[in-house]
Amino acid sequence: MSERLYSPSCDRNREPILAVLQQYFADRRRVLEVGSGTGQHAVHFAAAMPWLRWQCADQAEYLPGIRLWLDDAGLANTPAPLELQAVATPVPGFEPSPRSAADAGFDAAFSANTLHIMGWPQVRGFFAGLDAALADEATVAVYGPFNYGGEFSSDSNRAFDGWLKARDPASGVRDFEAVDALAAGIGLRLIQDVAMPANNRCLIWRRQA
Template identity: 50%
Template sequence: MNQAKPFSQACENNQSFILDILSPLLSPDQRVLEVGSGTGQHAVYFSANMPAVQWQCSDRRENLDGINAWLNDAELDNLAPPLALDARDVDWPQPAFDAIYSANTLHIMSWHEVELLFTHLRKSLKETGLLCVYGPFNYHGEYTSPSNAGFDQWLKQRNPQSGIRDFEAVNTLAEKIGLVLQADHAMPANNRLLVWQSQAA
């Protein structure tokens, strides 16, 4: 592997499990927007394993060079150059996407940014679209494991506005933009993969 590329061991560990769930949900020629692509590893792995799906990654501008390093090495026809995108941006990409995917982002953002994100998602998601979000969540205000409690403490020491989000609060944001929860998948390392679909579907 090119040592100049950023690397996430968590991405390496979870990508096959996420693919098992995403792959049956996505049809050939559908377009997916990945919000918060991070290193770009998920984008490359999913695009390579779903060659008929058009994948559009995005992240804050400072992360684009690292993503491009992965994309340039992969040379995949179904993987577009990354977009500079932030939850605080006013303009979000058009036309709408068939699905939006995001992994390990909500606990990094402030809650205000999470609220902004869901407002923007509606602009970029087709009326029959899917929203798939991966990461740790609390349920009924409780941690699902001691490791998640420790992780949340670490997050808040770095930035008091970040932290593991309550599933119920996030689901309320999704419902406000016309999405209905279709599945809540338990994943390795005390994570979840939540899948919502537009009511129009």
């Protein structure tokens, strides 16, 4: 039987993240959350921002647990979660058609604490998938720890990076500059880099028409 998983960190960071999203997603309508995990963020953000249609997506193994959170919340703006995994090429089924239509694609995307879990090829795949999924002038928000100028921003992030690499050598805290370059490669321009609690950041990009 599937269980409704719980992450204490989601409860700790949801309010600071919500404050950022309420500002930058105020004029958005369709959000794709990549790596929804337990589903806790989805129900909290969708309840607080009812004007958004919040589309969860994650690997197949996480979908039953996400469904439990969505079903318990019973929100009208959270459709069934989609199976999605970061790969080196765009995922079939997410290509907006036609791309020029006003309502084509997702006009926002959100992901929290995912890029440091993925290997770097999957991080590239994350942005390749967004390239196919996003509408023109979409907004993208990514939350998590980042290095700047090749340096850790705190001792805690250095320790966290060591813990990640002990679990999976392909993972690790990502360099902001490298991630921003991938974003720029699909037409995203950084509009804000927000300092968050516990040495995390919330990076906000806007796609250029």
